[in-house]
Amino acid sequence: MSTRASTLAGRVMSAPSIIALFLWMIVPLGMTIYFSFLRYNLLTPGMEEWIGFVNYKFFLTDHAFFASLANTLILVGSVLVITVVGGILVGLMLDQPIFGRGILRILVISPFFIMPTVNALVWKNLLMNPVSGFFAWISMSLGFEPIDWFTQAPLTAIIIMVAWQWLPFATLILLTALQSLDRDQKEAAQMDGAGPIAIFFYITLPHLSRAITVVILIETIFLLTVFAEIFVTTGGGPGLSTTNIAFLVYTQALLQYDVGGASAGGIVAVILANIVAIFLVRLIGKNLDA
């Protein structure tokens, strides 16, 4: 159907977005790569010089890097496990006939719309405070000592907060996938004498596999760069116990003014994210033809 005029119009009309995104990607990325090879500290302007891979060497051999890489992986891994397993369970739960299901569904989805800074402060102060937080009251009511979350288990506290925020996302995606499950297939399996557990593992779970992959890949992209929750609660501490790569690069750049080192860290973060991204783009790409 495309005529020459409409093809031309198509080019003209898609150009602004393509050019804008191209600049947004290539200019900062190019600058980051360039800075990463410089000795460049904002406190000593005019002293920039080319130093090759020294920033990378320092960044990659610093114990802070390994600590934050480990924290990043633990954070991403734990949140993924909690949200995927939890999302399947809550999704299955919401897929049943329940009184007031529409309202319940909205309540369960809500945490996803809460801004990360609010999320972090509400959890830190109202729930996890060791003296008068809600969790402290629960522990004491059950006869336990309240946990001082941000001193005793800071990373766990961050994991809980972030998992709470992303559980709705997993639930929403998995519930949508569950609702597209063909009922006849399940009924046929029931006729053949399959129990609920067999139906779950042989029919429901395979049906969900694609949605699960989507959840894992998209969450990974966002979870690799968790920032606000750490920024407003622990500031990366105590020590390095809650510093992830995103936060480490931030501290180097805007607190230590080490542009060169931070840029090298930024490039490492980009490479890590891209390893994940390759899989995601493949997956979405396959879907595009369908």
Next chain:
Amino acid sequence: MEKNFKSPFGQLAYSVFAWIVGLAIFFPILWMGLTSFKSEIDAVNMPPLFIDFDWTLENYTGILAQSNYFKFAMNSVILSFGSTVIGLLFAVTCAWAMAFNPTKRTKDTLLWMLSTKMMPPVGVLVPIYLVFRDWGLLDSRFGLIMVLFLMNLPIMVWMLYTYFKEIPKDILEAARMDGATLPKEIFFVLLPMAVPGIASTMLLNIILAWNEAFWTLNLTTSDAAPLTAFIASYSSPEGLFWAKLSAASTLAVAPILIVGWFSQKQLVRGLTFGAVK
């Protein structure tokens, strides 16, 4: 997993169980809302007070009386709407072109756009910060609108593309046969049919921009700071007034929570780029 409960009692018992789980997930938001109506003393009371406290609006009146709350709120509105409007202008035209005049490269272009979304913000924080500093864009609304717009543009193009693809081409062809010019075709035929898709794209983008915290925290100090930064300022030790914090938080999330409730079904498609239907 539609299971027909054998008895109404079974369904009732199951519903009670589901509501307990659902309320537990919702609890932090509920608790925030309740605390916002307490006095500071009641807010830290042990054991916690659920309903039996003196309800008060003093936290809300206190925060609203602080003139700078409105400044932050206004910034949030300007930033999220500004970036959404600019984004729509770019994304609608781009998605239209890709959906109705696809070329061999359209698919690759779409995937490439998505890949820009994979770039972690920390990877480009330093140059953006320096460019903003040198151009005097730090703490400016214009600068932040541009960042938010570019950050969400790939999602907007993708969402609109998936919506536009479902509009039957025959209708556009018929319009063209009847002598409609290209602008007429777009404004009078395509856009009216795409209103639901455009509306949900708009809502998703407003939600994402409203809640964005990385760039707002790093590129603003006061003038252009939105509610995300306002709330973050409560993380300092002198900001430990729980009831006030709760009221401020409630005010910060309420508008977007309501928007989210209305757009939850469309969100699945937007956030997964149509990969899950």
